[in-house]
Amino acid sequence: MRRLEPAAIGGVMSREVANFRTFWKSTTFSSVLEPVVYLLAFGLGLGATVVNRVDGLEYVEFVGTGMVATAVIFSSVFPAMFGTFVKERFQRTYDAILAAPVDVEELVTAEMLWISLRAGVYGCFPLFVSMIFGLDPAPGMLLVPIFCFITALGFSGFGVAVAASVAKIDQFNYVTTLFVTPLFLVAGTFFPIDELPLGIRIASQLNPLHHLVELVRGACFGFEATDLLRVAFLVGFAIALWRIAVNRMEKRLID
Amino acid sequence: MPAIELHGVVKRFGPVTAVDGLDLEVPKGICLGLLGPNGAGKSTTMRLLTGQALADEGAITVLGHELPAEAKEARAEMGVVPQLDNLDVDVSVEDNLAVFARLYRVRDVKAAVDRGLALARLDGRRRDAVDELSGGMRRRLLLARGLVHDPPLLLLDEPTVGLDPQIRTELWGLIDSLRSRGTTILMSTHYIEEAERLADEVALMAHGKIISRGKPSELVAEHAGRETAEVYAPPERLAEVRAKAEAQGLKVRPAGPAIAIVGSEKAQDGAVPPEAIRRAASLEDVFVLLTGEEAE
Numbered sequence: 001m002r003r004l005e006p007a008a009i010g011g012v013m014s015r016e017v018a019n020f021r022t023f024w025k026s027t028t029f030s031s032v033l034e035p036v037v038y039l040l041a042f043g044l045g046l047g048a049t050v051v052n053r054v055d056g057l058e059y060v061e062f063v064g065t066g067m068v069a070t071a072v073i074f075s076s077v078f079p080a081m082f083g084t085f086v087k088e089r090f091q092r093t094y095d096a097i098l099a100a101p102v103d104v105e106e107l108v109t110a111e112m113l114w115i116s117l118r119a120g121v122y123g124c125f126p127l128f129v130s131m132i133f134g135l136d137p138a139p140g141m142l143l144v145p146i147f148c149f150i151t152a153l154g155f156s157g158f159g160v161a162v163a164a165s166v167a168k169i170d171q172f173n174y175v176t177t178l179f180v181t182p183l184f185l186v187a188g189t190f191f192p193i194d195e196l197p198l199g200i201r202i203a204s205q206l207n208p209l210h211h212l213v214e215l216v217r218g219a220c221f222g223f224e225a226t227d228l229l230r231v232a233f234l235v236g237f238a239i240a241l242w243r244i245a246v247n248r249m250e251k252r253l254i255d
Numbered sequence: 256m257p258a259i260e261l262h263g264v265v266k267r268f269g270p271v272t273a274v275d276g277l278d279l280e281v282p283k284g285i286c287l288g289l290l291g292p293n294g295a296g297k298s299t300t301m302r303l304l305t306g307q308a309l310a311d312e313g314a315i316t317v318l319g320h321e322l323p324a325e326a327k328e329a330r331a332e333m334g335v336v337p338q339l340d341n342l343d344v345d346v347s348v349e350d351n352l353a354v355f356a357r358l359y360r361v362r363d364v365k366a367a368v369d370r371g372l373a374l375a376r377l378d379g380r381r382r383d384a385v386d387e388l389s390g391g392m393r394r395r396l397l398l399a400r401g402l403v404h405d406p407p408l409l410l411l412d413e414p415t416v417g418l419d420p421q422i423r424t425e426l427w428g429l430i431d432s433l434r435s436r437g438t439t440i441l442m443s444t445h446y447i448e449e450a451e452r453l454a455d456e457v458a459l460m461a462h463g464k465i466i467s468r469g470k471p472s473e474l475v476a477e478h479a480g481r482e483t484a485e486v487y488a489p490p491e492r493l494a495e496v497r498a499k500a501e502a503q504g505l506k507v508r509p510a511g512p513a514i515a516i517v518g519s520e521k522a523q524d525g526a527v528p529p530e531a532i533r534r535a536a537s538l539e540d541v542f543v544l545l546t547g548e549e550a551e
Contacts, residue, residue, distance in 0.1 A: 011358035015343065018354055022345040022384075092341035096400075099305050099335035100358040101327045255268070255299075255308035 004109060008102040012110030015097070020118075028122075031075065035067050035126035039133055042190060055192050057221070064130025066189035068144065068216045069151075069209045072123040076152035077180055079115050080159025081172050084249075088163065094253055104250045108160055112242060115159075116152035123148030127220075140219035147219070150234045151212040157241030164248035183209045208237045256319060258283045258408050258439040259304065264313030266299055266463075273299040275463030277313070283407075286430075286440040288454030290447070290538075292546050296463035297443035298338065301412045304441070305330055318408060331359065334401035338413040340393055342385045348372070348396060349381040352403055359404035367403050374429070375399035391422035398429060409433065411442040415449060427452055447539045457538065461546045471538050478544055479506075479536035480518030484527045487513045500526045508543045517544060 020027075042063045054062040087093035097107055124145055131137060162175050186193060186200055187209040193201055204210040211230040218227045259281035266274040274296045281287045289297050302308035304317055306326025315322040317329040342351055349368050356367040372378045375395040377388075385393060394415070401409060414430065415423040423446075430453055434440055444450055450457050451471050458468040467474060486496050493514050497507045503526045506517040517540045519527045527533075 007360050008358065011354065011360075014357050015354040018346045018350040019343055091343075092337070092339050093343070095307070095337060095339075096341045096355075097358065098307050099330060099337070100355060101331035101360070102358055103327055253307070255266075255302060 003103075004106055008106040009110040009113065011100070012097060012102060012107055013114045015093075016111070016114040031071065031122040031125050032129070034074075035064070035071065035129045038067055038070070039064055039126075039129055044133070055194070057217075058134065060133050061130065061135050061220070062192075062217075063190060064126055064133060064135050065216045065220050066187070066213050067126035067130075068123050068148065069187055069189055069212045070184070071126050072119050072148045072152050072212060073155055073180065073183065073209060075119040075122040076115050076155040077159045079118075080111070080156040081163050081175070082169070083115075084111065084160045084163035085166070085169055085172075088252065089169075098253060104253055105246045107253075108157075108246045108249050109242070111160060112153055112156045112245065115156040116149045119152030119156070120145040120149035123152070127216075135220065138220050140223065143219050144216055147212055147215045147231070147234070150231070150238055151208055153238035154208055154234065154241045157238065157245040160245040161241065161248045164245070164252040183207055186210060188213045208234055256283075257281055258318055259441060260314070260316040261300070261303070262314045264300075264303060264310045264315060266296075266303060266308060267311050273463055274303065274310070277464060279458060279465055281439060281441050283439050284437050285455040286434045286442060286453055288450035288457045289441060289443040289460055290445065290450045290454075290457050290542065291443075291460035292445055295445075295460045295546070297445075297460055298412055299463075300460075301335075301410055301441075301443055304410060305333075305335055331404075332406055333408040333410060334404065334406040335410045336398050336401040336412065336414055338416055340397060342393060342396060342400070344386040345384055347382050347384055348375075348377050348388070351385060351396065352400055355400050356403045361404050367405075370405075371396075371399035371403050374402060390418065391425060394418060394422060394426055395429065398426065402433070406438070408439045409441075411440060411444075413443055413445070415444075415446065423449070447537070447542055451538050459542065459545055466545050467541070474541050475536050475538055479540040480520060481536055482518070482520040482533055483536045483540050484516045484519035484522070484531035484533050485510055485513045486516065486528060486531045488528075488530070496526075496528055502526075506544055508540065510543075515540060515543075 039060060044060065046059065051059045053059065094107065127135065127141060127144060166172065186204040186207050188204065193204050211233050215227055215230050218224060257280040259279065261277050261279045264274055264277040265272065277300065289300065291297050299308055303310055303315060306323045309323050318332050320329040322329060349372065352368045352371040353364050356364040361367040372381055375398065377392060377396060380388065380392065385396065388396065411430065415426050430440065434453065442453065454471065456469060457471050457474060458465045467478065469477065486493060497514055500507050500516045500522065503522060505519065505522055505526060508515050508517060516522065516527055517536060519533065
């Protein structure tokens with residue numbers, strides 16, 4: 001049997017779909033409501049009282065497009081971390097799957113693909129909500145699910161790798177505080193980073209979330225040539241984290 | 256060609272050697288009971304056979320596939336029923352089966368699901384979430400899930416552990432029907448009665464090795480003789496009886512509050528007191544004598 005068989009990956013994803021059908025309403029509800037709340041708080045609240053325009057955009061447009069990245073990271077890192085840990089440690093789901101003709105590489109690939117597909121869809125919700133608040137539709141927006149999907153691949157790989165590395169579920173708190181939350185500081189989601197110190201601007205270039213934010217703004221307001229480099233960075237990020245996730249999970253699942 | 260071959264297999268977890276030079280062959284078409292106390296290495300052996308654990312030494316072949324290189328091919332032809340229930344509890348009974356039919360590349364998923372539902376006698380509960388099933392139904396569903404692709408080889412890891420006697424008997428009936436259909440079964444268990452009832456042959460495992468193997472009746476004849484005498488008495492009296500029996504070279508083992516004199520048919524000169532209860536020797540006698548553990 002060859003590596004990365006579509007039948008094995010499809011089989012694992014079909015399990016995810018079967019489970020998702022039992023909880024999609026609650027997940028979708030929070031994915032829609034969250035951007036509404038943020039846009040009301042930041043876009044209308046802050047935008048109407050403190051900030052008017054940022055980088056030539058209405059603040060609600062700036063935040064609305066930036067929130068796509070928030071939606072993507074929340075719907076990829078956390079399901080990957082918690083979902084993987086629970087399935088591996090508590091539900092023993094992976095023991096069952098790996099007793100079938102599926103290897104760890106296929107298992108991890110399927111998990112990442114499924115999470116990223118979902119994140120690709122949920123990532124678009126802030127845009128839809130922003131349109132209600134005044135964001136004009138643009139043809140480039142059709143590429144947003146793809147940008148979200150690629151970015152989510154990397155972040156879901158990160159989540160899987162973390163889940164395969166920690167001993168206790170509580171340790172996710174360290175990861176969230178030390179690695180996930182700081183990404184927002186240098187992403188340009190809620191405020192522009194052009195005026196920040198040079199070190200932070202350099203750090204932002206290593207932040208996948210920042211590149212996603214810029215690509216989404218490019219899709220909404222016009223691309224730049226450098227956006228191709230951003231796509232390449234995100235693809236590289238996804239591939240690197242995929243391999244790390246596979247490696248970590250092999251160590252965790254195979255005695 | 257045997258269905259399963261393990262030669263000189265060693266598996267270590269740090270300083271602990273879970274499987275220690277294991278040699279085991281399982282011919283096609285039989286049910287082999289791997290009987291041993293907790294910690295004997297049975298579950299590790301099962302994981303070695305699915306490629307979920309990698310041997311440090313030795314060779315493993317399953318249905319002609321060499322492991323670990325061809326573990327995926329081997330898994331495609333075997334069914335596995337785990338010790339712990341790992342069904343998807345929020346998902347329906349039929350979806351649980353359908354997912355595994357897809358994982359096993361079954362062409363007609365619907366037919367496989369229907370077959371599984373019939374086997375597990377869960378036709379009427381197909382759309383119910385697993386969470387709504389009783390413990391016995393869930394075990395039957397686990398068994399059906401392992402058989403969804405109609406494999407020639409089935410690995411059962413402690414199939415009835417923790418179940419009440421009624422459900423256990425029900426599952427035994429199911430496993431027995433598979434055996435009569437010619438499915439090769441390797442079943443790990445620490446229940447003597449389970450091994451006696453289901454296994455054509457029993458391999459006794461302790462400390463990561465097979466310490467004896469044969470048909471249950473052969474094992475009993477070889478290690479325990481024809482008869483066992485159980486003596487119930489105060490501790491001082493038991494010590495006295497034990498000393499007398501051991502002086503004649505008889506094997507004596509603890510049996511809860513009593514002692515059991517194994518091979519009591521050979522006893523002479525009152526080594527077996529008149530109050531002793533004589534019964535036919537059993538696999539339990541062999542198990543306790545060879546492993547030094549109390550049977551369950």
